[in-house]
Amino acid sequence: xxxxxxxxxxxxxxxxxxxxxxxxxxxxxxxxxxxxxxxxxxxxxxxxxxxxxxxxxxxxxxxxxxxxxxxxxxxxxxxxxxxxxxxxxxxxxxxxxxxxxxxxxxxxxxxxxxxxxxxxxxxxxxxxxxxxxxxxxxxxxxxxxxxxxxxxxxxxxxxxxxxxxxxxxxxxxxxxxxxxxxxxxxxxxxxxxxxxxxxxxxxxxxxxxxxxxxxxxxxxxxxxxxxxxxxxxxxxxxxxxxxxxxxxxxxxxxxxxxxxxxxxxxxxxxxxxxxxxxxxxxxxxxxxxxxxxxxxxxxxxxxxxxxxxxxxxxxxxxxxxxxxxxxxxxxxxxxxxxxxxxxxxxxxxxxxxxxxxxxxxxxxxxxxxxxxxxxxxxxxxxxxxx
Amino acid sequence: xxxxxxxxxxxxxxxxxxxxxxxxxxxxxxxxxxxxxxxxxxxxxxxxxxxxxxxxxxxxxxxxxxxxxxxxxxxxxxxxxxxxxxxxxxxxxxxxxxxxxxxxxxxxxxxxxxxxxxxxxxxxxxxxxxxxxxxxxxxxxxxxxxxxxxxxxxxxxxxxxxxxxxxxxxxxxxxxxxxxxxxxxxx
Numbered sequence: 001x002x003x004x005x006x007x008x009x010x011x012x013x014x015x016x017x018x019x020x021x022x023x024x025x026x027x028x029x030x031x032x033x034x035x036x037x038x039x040x041x042x043x044x045x046x047x048x049x050x051x052x053x054x055x056x057x058x059x060x061x062x063x064x065x066x067x068x069x070x071x072x073x074x075x076x077x078x079x080x081x082x083x084x085x086x087x088x089x090x091x092x093x094x095x096x097x098x099x100x101x102x103x104x105x106x107x108x109x110x111x112x113x114x115x116x117x118x119x120x121x122x123x124x125x126x127x128x129x130x131x132x133x134x135x136x137x138x139x140x141x142x143x144x145x146x147x148x149x150x151x152x153x154x155x156x157x158x159x160x161x162x163x164x165x166x167x168x169x170x171x172x173x174x175x176x177x178x179x180x181x182x183x184x185x186x187x188x189x190x191x192x193x194x195x196x197x198x199x200x201x202x203x204x205x206x207x208x209x210x211x212x213x214x215x216x217x218x219x220x221x222x223x224x225x226x227x228x229x230x231x232x233x234x235x236x237x238x239x240x241x242x243x244x245x246x247x248x249x250x251x252x253x254x255x256x257x258x259x260x261x262x263x264x265x266x267x268x269x270x271x272x273x274x275x276x277x278x279x280x281x282x283x284x285x286x287x288x289x290x291x292x293x294x295x296x297x298x299x300x301x302x303x304x305x306x307x308x309x310x311x312x313x314x315x316x317x318x319x320x321x322x323x324x325x326x327x328x329x330x331x332x333x334x335x336x337x338x339x340x341x342x343x344x345x346x347x348x349x350x351x352x353x354x355x356x357x358x359x360x361x362x363x364x365x366x367x368x369x370x371x372x373x374x375x376x377x378x379x380x381x382x383x384x385x386x
Numbered sequence: 387x388x389x390x391x392x393x394x395x396x397x398x399x400x401x402x403x404x405x406x407x408x409x410x411x412x413x414x415x416x417x418x419x420x421x422x423x424x425x426x427x428x429x430x431x432x433x434x435x436x437x438x439x440x441x442x443x444x445x446x447x448x449x450x451x452x453x454x455x456x457x458x459x460x461x462x463x464x465x466x467x468x469x470x471x472x473x474x475x476x477x478x479x480x481x482x483x484x485x486x487x488x489x490x491x492x493x494x495x496x497x498x499x500x501x502x503x504x505x506x507x508x509x510x511x512x513x514x515x516x517x518x519x520x521x522x523x524x525x526x527x528x529x530x531x532x533x534x535x536x537x538x539x540x541x542x543x544x545x546x547x548x549x550x551x552x553x554x555x556x557x558x559x560x561x562x563x564x565x566x567x568x569x570x571x572x573x
Contacts, residue, residue, distance in 0.1 A: 127451060127452040127453045128449060128450070128451045128452075129449065129450050129451075129452070129490075129491050129492065130447050130448070130449040130450075131447060131448060131482075131487065131490040131491055132445040132446070132447050133445075133446045133447060133448055133466065133469060133475060133481055133482065134445050134446065134479075134482075135480055135481075135482060218486075219489065220489075221489050221490055221492070222490045225445065225447045226444060226445065226447075227444060227445050230445070311444060322490075322492050323492070339492070339493075339494070340492050341485070341488040341489055341492075341493070341494060341495050342489045342492075
């Protein structure tokens with residue numbers, strides 16, 4: 001029963017977080033993009049636009065509830081079989097990814113359907129392009145962001161230093177993983193690699209994400225050219241930086257906190273309730289933060305377009321993201337344009353970037369994401385399980 | 387007909403003033419649009435400096451039209467040259483990198499690189515390997531008699547084309563006078 005209730009809590013949180021973000025997805029778009037299609041600026045707020053958005057949201061909610069029901073059935077069956085049995089454990093733990101991937105797949109399906117409904121209303125983006133010849137102001141990193149970045153590595157170094165100073169106090173072997181029912185099912189031995197690995201992983205993750213964000217910033221396309229619009233676009237990019245920082249802090253505190261706290265508890269075998277609470281509540285907060293930041297970014301872009309229009313920017317008719325719809329394939333999720341020199345472009349759903357598959361560099365990045373990063377994670381997981 | 391038009395225009399006080407006061411902007415306008423084969427009416431590809439409420443003068447921008455008959459590299463080149471000549475881009479000012487400009491305009495790197503190379507060959511830009519393109523302080527060469535003759539010849543053709551497109555002779559003269567006065571004011 002305890003394991004079922006745990007899974008119920010996790011799945012409810014999952015439903016609220018992921019379902020909420022997916023239902024809000026059409027609100028994260030650029031002003032002239034609607035379900036990855038270039039449209040007239042007033043189309044999304046027209047009756048036809050609203051109907052399509054409502055229908056998308058309805059589908060997302062119904063499918064999310066369906067997957068939630070299925071995951072509960074799985075968790076219930078797992079609890080009934082018994083978590084101590086392998087199959088029961090698989091059913092219990094498997095209910096989370098089933099609900100997550102199910103919701104995601106359902107949202108993609110709803111998105112593609114909505115896109116088909118929007119396509120007849122598509123308009124050709126302007127073929128006149130205007131750019132500012134001054135070097136954009138957002139290239140420099142502000143002191144706030146720099147401090148936040150340094151703060152991450154300060155936490156990691158401070159954790160490492162603390163562990164080094166109290167090395168002898170760390171038990172030779174201590175519990176480091178608990179099953180769904182709260183029983184210990186993983187141990188860590190006191191070796192520099194086993195203790196330091198989470199810190200190393202946090203440092204690598206942070207460095208990768210900071211580097212990635214810097215690359216994205218330097219490769220981002222400037223859509224507008226007037227001073228005010230450029231400033232607003234820069235603000236939107238900075239908001240993106242803060243989203244990434246939120247993710248880095250969540251993971252760094254999780255990994256460093258766990259490494260520093262777990263070995264020194266009075267009862268090392270006790271279920272680490274604060275740690276699990278932090279993971280769930282922190283993850284929830286992070287997703288809420290992501291949703292709010294994405295709305296803010298969308299708002300900045302909307303303001304940028306208005307500023308561009310107010311300044312008399314001729315290209316600010318229908319400009320979208322300066323890419324044409326015909327190069328967006330597979331429901332507007334995959335971009336492939338041989339005439340575009342950009343390797344990374346903004347996703348049309350409004351959050352994140354995607355690669356231009358017509359450029360060879362995209363395949364290198366793809367290999368990095370599909371092979372190298374998961375490879376490192378699998379290696380770490382295997383090492384920890386050993 | 388050309389001769390008649392020219393004689394008429396030459397006789398007007400406005401054109402005399404204009405010819406005397408023709409400055410870099412006017413010369414460039416004719417040079418870019420007509421000497422090199424672009425249409426008279428094609429003024430979509432151009433440099434623009436919009437005024438803003440805050441600063442009084444907007445950022446120096448260039449505009450290209452992918453549907454124009456003029457090659458994109460030439461549109462970039464012409465627009466950039468105009469910005470430099472007008473003083474909107476000052477010597478020493480750093481320009482966006484070839485890669486960034488290509489990404490922003492969604493054109494091939496080589497298109498932007500070609501425009502930068504041609505401007506560098508004319509002495510408007512310095513293409514440093516590390517620091518990217520910077521605007522140079524360029525002293526224009528003293529005009530030769532040949533330059534003036536060529537210009538007058540092209541101007542004659544331009545006037546004829548404009549007239550053919552429906553502009554009145556007086557109107558043409560007024561426009562040219564206004565251009566020259568504006569340029570003198572800027573100086």
